[in-house]
Amino acid sequence: MKQLGLILFSMLLITLSSCKDKTTETPVSDYTLTFKATYNGQPLEKYKYYDYSDYKVRFSRFNTYISDVILLKGTEEVKLSDVEWVDFTPDDATNNLALEVPLQFQATEGTYTGIKIGFGVRPDLNAKRPSDFPANHPLAKETEYWLGWKSYIFSKVEGQGDSNADGNDDIFLLYHCGSDAVYRSYTFNQPIVVAPGSGNSVEMDLKKLFTINNQWYDLRIPTNQYTSNNPADVTVATVLMDNLVNAVSVK
Amino acid sequence: MRIYLWQWLVVSGIFGTVLFMVACGNNGSPTPGPVSACDLTDIPYNPQPYTIVKPAHFPEIFIPADNPMTVEGVQLGRRLFYDPILSGDSTQSCSSCHLPHGSFTDNKDVSVGIDGIAGRRSAMSLLNVAYVRNSATSDGLFWDGRSKSLEAQALKPVEDPIEMHNTWPNALAKIRESEDYKTRFRKAFGITACEDISQELAAKAIAQFERILISSGNSKFDQYLAGDNFALDDEELDGKLMFFDEGLSNGLQLPDAECFHCHGGLTLTGNQFFNNGIDSAGLLTDFKDLGRGEVTLNEWDNGKFRAPTLRNIAMSAPYMHDGRFVSLDEVLGHYIAGGKPRPNKDPFIHPLGFPMQQGTQTVYTGFTPYHKQALLKFLHALTDSTFVNNPDIQNPF
Missing domain, CATH: 1.10.760.10 (Cytochrome c-like domain)
Known part of the structure; x- marks a missing residue:
């Protein structure tokens, strides 16, 4: 009888442990978010003149930080990443097409209801400095930190424009957005499937970025050509970071 | 069958020559084997980690996993950096174009090599050159970024016809003749024979020295x-x-x-x-x-x-x-x-x-x-x- 009890107890333990295994065996898959830079839906091409209002502009640099990439399932949140740096126009590119930047994460398989992406560096990380991070960390990049503002440069869009078609660029576009006040997090409510080989693209369209309330952002106005150097004045940066919600799409 | 002394000497000579050629033909990574022109294993190999001194507000430095910083490596690199032994006529060293008083430049418009031929570009400062790998979008040394790492960069001036105008085999042959360098390479990298001294190890040592060229923080x-x-x-x-x-x-x-x-x-x-x-x-x-x-x-x-x-x-x-x-x-x-x-x-x-x-x-x-x-x-x-x-x-x- 004593032996029978031991046998039954053992079987119970085995059964329980087997049940536990089943509940924790949730399949996990790679999930790739590929960031793409576009202009009017087409891959962005560095230095190419684009028709803009009744003049022309071209872009030479485009990069951005993203923070808190989170998958949503109802009220449940699954964080994929704290912070990443996405550079569409690296110096070592061998042609002028903006690079597609794939970021690979892992997540539990299933269908999520949306994805949330922070644009910029979220405030608690933005309070740190490059020397606070190991050399390979995205936030260790000295070139992406603005000492004057004590902030990371959340995004850089640089370019030039020719306002009067005389062949000489007289517009210098220098948008370096930074500081906690312009950090933005946007939610894209749409089915996101995580399964083996799955992924989505995140398109950032510069034409849409500079289209504010269905109007061209007038790049001939000097104060519209650059983000302010005054930390208290984030007017232009706010315009652009607010408009990211219209310029970014998840596909 | 009788073997005469001269026959024995000829056979031994051929055998020995073949062994010597095999050993000296290897200037890459250490290869274990019983034959060596010079055995360095009696020299102790106990490298000490080198801690780079940098201002507290400076960012961390990227150190490649295959070239950890050691006291012995830095010391060897420093000597190689200043030693004209690497140039074709033993008149120029890295320091000929990168002098401390010029913040590791030569203060010339363009640098001049061992044959008196002027290059086309000015020598860049090496101050904080260790941080090149930390940069945002680039990974390149020289004015045009053609070398991806300090280790890759250090290989180039030796064979540049306008700069040191040498070949690495020639440079290595001179280094291997030096008892001091044989000892230092052994102590820095644990090689077992002097033929293991290679251009890659020389470049690694120079790179280690260059990584300590960091601002003092006293400006x-x-x-x-x-x-x-x-x-x-x-x-x-x-x-x-x-x-x-x-x-x-x-x-x-x-x-x-x-x-x-x-x-x-x-x-x-x-x-x-x-x-x-x-x-x-x-x-x-x-x-x-x-x-x-x-x-x-x-x-x-x-x-x-x-x-x-x-x-x-x-x-x-x-x-x-x-x-x-x-x-x-x-x-x-x-x-x-x-x-x-x-x-x-x-x-x-x-x-x-x-x-x-x-x-x-x-x-x-x-x-x-x-x-x-x-x-x-x-x-x-x-x-x-x-x-x-x-x-x-x-x-x-």
Whole structure:
């Protein structure tokens, strides 16, 4: 009888442990978010003149930080990443097409209801400095930190424009957005499937970025050509970071 | 069968020669085997980790996993850096073009090699060169970024026909004759035989030494960053505010000088590549020196060069990739004017001043001689004489 009890107890333990295994065996898959830079839906091409209002502009640099990439399932949140740096126009590119930047994460398989992406560096990380991070960390990049503002440069869009078609660029576009006040997090409510080989693209369209309330952002106005150097004045940066919600799409 | 003494000697000689050739033919990584022209295993191999000294506010340095810093490696690299043994006629070393008193430049417009032939570019400062790997979008040494790492870079000048004009086999043959170097390579890398001394190990040692060429943190600018509000005088402070586009000074708006976009971060360079408008070029193919374009083969990169560090810039004249400007005053004059037209000029290179709309165009006004003087004074506040006098980085011979 004593032996029978031991046998039954053992079987119970085995059964329980087997049940536990089943509940924790949730399949996990790679999930790739590929960031793409576009202009009017087409891959962005560095230095190419684009028709803009009744003049022309071209872009030479485009990069951005993203923070808190989170998958949503109802009220449940699954964080994929704290912070990443996405550079569409690296110096070592061998042609002028903006690079597609794939970021690979892992997540539990299933269908999520949306994805949330922070644009910029979220405030608690933005309070740190490059020397606070190991050399390979995205936030260790000295070139992406603005000492004057004590902030990371959340995004850089640089370019030039020719306002009067005389062949000489007289517009210098220098948008370096930074500081906690312009950090933005946007939610894209749409089915996101995580399964083996799955992924989505995140398109950032510069034409849409500079289209504010269905109007061209007038790049001939000097104060519209650059983000302010005054930390208290984030007017232009706010315009652009607010408009990211219209310029970014998840596909 | 009788074997005569002469037959035995011939056979032994052939056998020995073959063994010697096999051993000396190997100048790559250590290969275990019983035969060696010289056995170094009696020399103790106990490398000590080297801790790089850097200012606390400086970022971490990337150290490649296959070349950890050791005391012995740094010491060996320092000797190789200063030793003319690597050049074809044993007259030039790395330090011939990178001298401490010039903040590891040679203060020449372009460097001259062992045959008296002038190169086409100026020697870049090696101050904080360890941070190149930390840069945002680039990974390249030389003005055009053609080498991806310090280890790869260190291989090139030896065989450059205009610089050291040697071959690595020749350089290694000389090194292997040196008892001191045999011992040092053993102590640094644990090789077991002198034929294991290779160009890759020499480059690793030089790279280790170059990684310790770090600012001391004692410049006036660093003292200001460390909290000494009086380290910079009013002019230097205004220069700093313009340099970093920080705007207001005592309630007055200062013009942006836009410097930090290319010379940013604590090392005052992002090691990125820019076309700064120093030459006119109607077409992208018009540049005399293609610079970065030679590496990427993208004509839009023609005329771009790596932005050098501005730390110790007052010690490293002349300026630009070809040393065309002899003074910082000339350099500032170039940037204040906004550079010359060229299709791929960087957007930050525009006339300095306050932007104003004039008709459909933007013009810049209000950049005064005071602003130029303030910038100049700030650039001098970046001087770090503690670094250039650091005994650990001087010529050990």
